[in-house]
Amino acid sequence: MTRAIFGLMTLIGMSGCIYSSPSVNASLSDVVAFVGGHVFDGTEFVQREICVSEREIVPCPDEPARQVSIEGVFITPPFGDAHTHHFDGSYTLAWHTDLGIRSGAFYAMTMTARGSQVAMIRDQLRGPGNIDVSSSVGAFTGPDSHPIEIYEAIALGAFTFEDQLARADEIRSSSLVANDAYFIVETEDDVRKKWPLLLASEPDHIKVYLRFSERYDEGFGKWGPGGGIDSRLLPIIRKLSRDAGLRMAVASSSIEDFRASLRAQADMITHLPCYQDTSSEESGPYFYIKTAEECLVSHDDARRAARQNMISTLIVTEWAKERPAELVEWEKASISALKEAGAPFAVGVNAYGETLTGGMIAGVDKGFLSSVELLRIASMDTPRAIFPARRIGCLEVGCEASFIGFDGNPIEDIAAIRSIKLRFKDGQMLELPES
Numbered sequence: 479m480t481r482a483i484f485g486l487m488t489l490i491g492m493s494g495c496i497y498s499s500p501s502v503n504a505s506l507s508d509v510v511a512f513v514g515g516h517v518f519d520g521t522e523f524v525q526r527e528i529c530v531s532e533r534e535i536v537p538c539p540d541e542p543a544r545q546v547s548i549e550g551v552f553i554t555p556p557f558g559d560a561h562t563h564h565f566d567g568s569y570t571l572a573w574h575t576d577l578g579i580r581s582g583a584f585y586a587m588t589m590t591a592r593g594s595q596v597a598m599i600r601d602q603l604r605g606p607g608n609i610d611v612s613s614s615v616g617a618f619t620g621p622d623s624h625p626i627e628i629y630e631a632i633a634l635g636a637f638t639f640e641d642q643l644a645r646a647d648e649i650r651s652s653s654l655v656a657n658d659a660y661f662i663v664e665t666e667d668d669v670r671k672k673w674p675l676l677l678a679s680e681p682d683h684i685k686v687y688l689r690f691s692e693r694y695d696e697g698f699g700k701w702g703p704g705g706g707i708d709s710r711l712l713p714i715i716r717k718l719s720r721d722a723g724l725r726m727a728v729a730s731s732s733i734e735d736f737r738a739s740l741r742a743q744a745d746m747i748t749h750l751p752c753y754q755d756t757s758s759e760e761s762g763p764y765f766y767i768k769t770a771e772e773c774l775v776s777h778d779d780a781r782r783a784a785r786q787n788m789i790s791t792l793i794v795t796e797w798a799k800e801r802p803a804e805l806v807e808w809e810k811a812s813i814s815a816l817k818e819a820g821a822p823f824a825v826g827v828n829a830y831g832e833t834l835t836g837g838m839i840a841g842v843d844k845g846f847l848s849s850v851e852l853l854r855i856a857s858m859d860t861p862r863a864i865f866p867a868r869r870i871g872c873l874e875v876g877c878e879a880s881f882i883g884f885d886g887n888p889i890e891d892i893a894a895i896r897s898i899k900l901r902f903k904d905g906q907m908l909e910l911p912e913s
Contacts, residue, residue, distance in 0.1 A: 508543030509536060515548035515883060517873055520854050523552055523887060530879040533905040537875050551883035551899055554853060555871050556584035557834055558860030560791045561748050561826025563588060565603055565611045567595035575602075578609040579908060581833035582882040582898050585610050585861045585870065587826070589727065589748050590617045590625060592659045593679030600680075606904040612864050614727065616676055617685035618661050618669070618715060622650070623705025624689060629659035663707055666714055673718055684719045684726045685748070686712065690772075692734035699766070704731070709738035716742045732772045733779070740782050746789040746863065749828065750775065750812050753793050755801045768805070775812035780819035789822045789863050792855075794837025795829040797846055810846060823855045824863040835895055842892040849892040879905045 509531050516523035529538040564574035565588050578586060586609050588596075593615030596603075603611035619626065631642045633654040642649065656662065658679075661672040676684075689706035690699055698704040712728070719726045725745040730736045733751045752773035756766045775783075783790065792813070816823070827834060838856060842849045861871035869877045883900030901908040 509539055510544045510546060511538055511542035512546050512548050512553075515551045515553045516887070518552070518554040518853065518857065519873075520858055521850065523889065528553065528873060528881065530905060533879050535873065535875055535877045535879050548883060548900060551885070552887050552894070553873065553881050553883045553900075554857040554888075555861060555873060555877075556880050556882050556901075556903065557582045557856045558585035558587070558824070558862075558864050558871070559583045559827050559834055560587045560746070560789075560824035560860050560863050561589050561793060561828045562586050563590060563828070563830055565596070565599070565609065565613065566591035568598050571599050571602060575607075575609055577831070577833050579607075579901060580898075580910060581835050582895070582901065583609070583834055584880060584882075584903050585864045587611070587683070587727075587864045588613045589729070589826075589828070590614055590659065590685050592616070592629070592655055593676075593681075594658050597679065606906045607908065610865065612682040614683050614685035615679040615681045616657070616659055616661050617687060617729075618663050618672070618676075618707055618711075619687040620689075620694070620705050620707045621662050621664060622700035623662075623707075624687060626656075626660055626662070629655045633659075663711060666711060669711055669714055669718070677722060681724065683745075684715065684724050685729070686715055686726060686744075687729045688712070688735035688738060689729070689731045690735065691738055692732060704766075706731075706735075709735070709742075712738055712742035712744070716744065732768075733774060733776075734772075736775060736779060740779065740786060740788060743786055744788055746791060746824070748791050748826070749793045750790055750809060752805060752808060753796055755796075755799070755805055757802060770804070770808060773805070773808040773812070775815050777815050777819065780812075780815040780821055783816060784819040784821040787822060789824050790816055791824045791826045792841075792846070793828045794825050794834055794841050795827050795832050796837070797844060798837045798840040806844070813846060817851075822859060822863070824860040825852070825856050826860075838895060839892050850889050852892070853888055853895075 509529050512528045516525050527538050529536050529542060565586060588611055591613060596613050596615050602608055627649055630649045630652040634652055636642050636645050657675050661676055663669045663672055687706035688709055690704040691709035693704055694708050716726050727746040727748050728739040728744045730739055730747045730751055736747060736751050739747050752768045838852055841847055841852055858871040873881060880903045882898055884894045885897040885899050886894035888894040
């Protein structure tokens with residue numbers, strides 16, 4: 479999570495939107511055929527029908543009950559956002575739902591939120607007209623470590639970066655949302671004591687912060703780029719997670735964090751090492767100049783990630799920013815190594831109030847990935863990374879009946895993802911009110 483959360487918190491009073499289903503979807507007990515569209519198969523768009531009954535894609539009969547023309551529309555599964563801090567409470571829920579539906583991201587993975595707040599909206603984080611969300615409620619971190627400063631600032635009403643700096647001492651001494659938004663652990667005993675508290679909030683997955691863990695013993699980066707937990711605790715948390723049937727996602731800041739995640743057999747890292755520029759913020763708490771040795775994923779690292787099926791989440795909103803050339807090249811090199819090894823990817827946002835759209839377009843324009851690669855990751859790989867037990871991220875028989883459609887071909891021009899013409903989720907067409 480970046481400091482963008484503070485400035486954007488002023489928008490949380492935005493009114494929400496209501497989603498409705500037109501009469502064509504009043505009943506899907508009989509088969510409805512969507513005809514004339516171009517359907518994405520992961521490599522290209524192929525013109526074919528999609529037939530739906532209730533909430534499932536089914537074989538197309540010779541004579542469906544109804545036909546709906548989607549002539550000239552380019553159809554993909556809905557996008558997934560595998561790193562968001564949205565869906566964190568009732569006050570912002572309508573806004574966050576609207577952002578997801580409008581941008582075509584029907585699945586989301588919240589990477590830290592207050593458990594007490596998520597409990598109030600959990601029944602609205604799935605189903606027709608809603609975004610389906612996997613929530614990490616709270617996260618394990620170290621003392622004086624990220625994201626404590628963010629959640630305590632919000633709890634104290636310090637929403638702007640300037641206010642945060644002015645009230646730094648007050649924020650540092652606050653513990654208003656401890657054991658709710660975050661769980662501080664320093665020892666194995668701490669982990670085992672805090673574990674029942676975390677489970678009581680019913681997390682869908684577990685989030686852990688590593689922050690330059692190779693320098694943990696020297697206290698590097700408290701309230702700055704470092705901090706997080708002692709990486710030696712990671713295997714213990716992984717074992718507890720597995721025993722509870724939960725996946726573990728790890729925030730990594732350096733290549734040593736990445737490797738510690740591999741050693742602990744993490745399911746996911748929430749961003750690549752050095753994904754974010756800190757070198758331009760010398761007056762801020764996150765200032766740190768990175769080096770290639772701290773940032774680059776080697777071919778051996780990549781092959782191990784592939785063998786273990788550890789998902790690397792790419793933060794696309796960073797691609798839309800102007801960053802130092804070496805950071806861009808290092809990230810491209812890491813992506814290339816992981817791609818060559820066959821390691822899995824997902825995409826995410828990690829910027830409060832943002833969507834995938836602008837970052838995806840920038841990612842293709844700047845050469846991080848091709849349009850077809852990024853379209854496949856966003857619409858197929860990421861939804862399955864968020865909900866691996868579900869038949870989503872696909873448009874074949876037996877898959878859930880959810881898809882989006884664009885006016886143009888996003889393989890030929892990725893900017894076509896800005897023009898969503900059709901939104902269909904859980905067997906229902908979604909109509910948007912005027913924005």
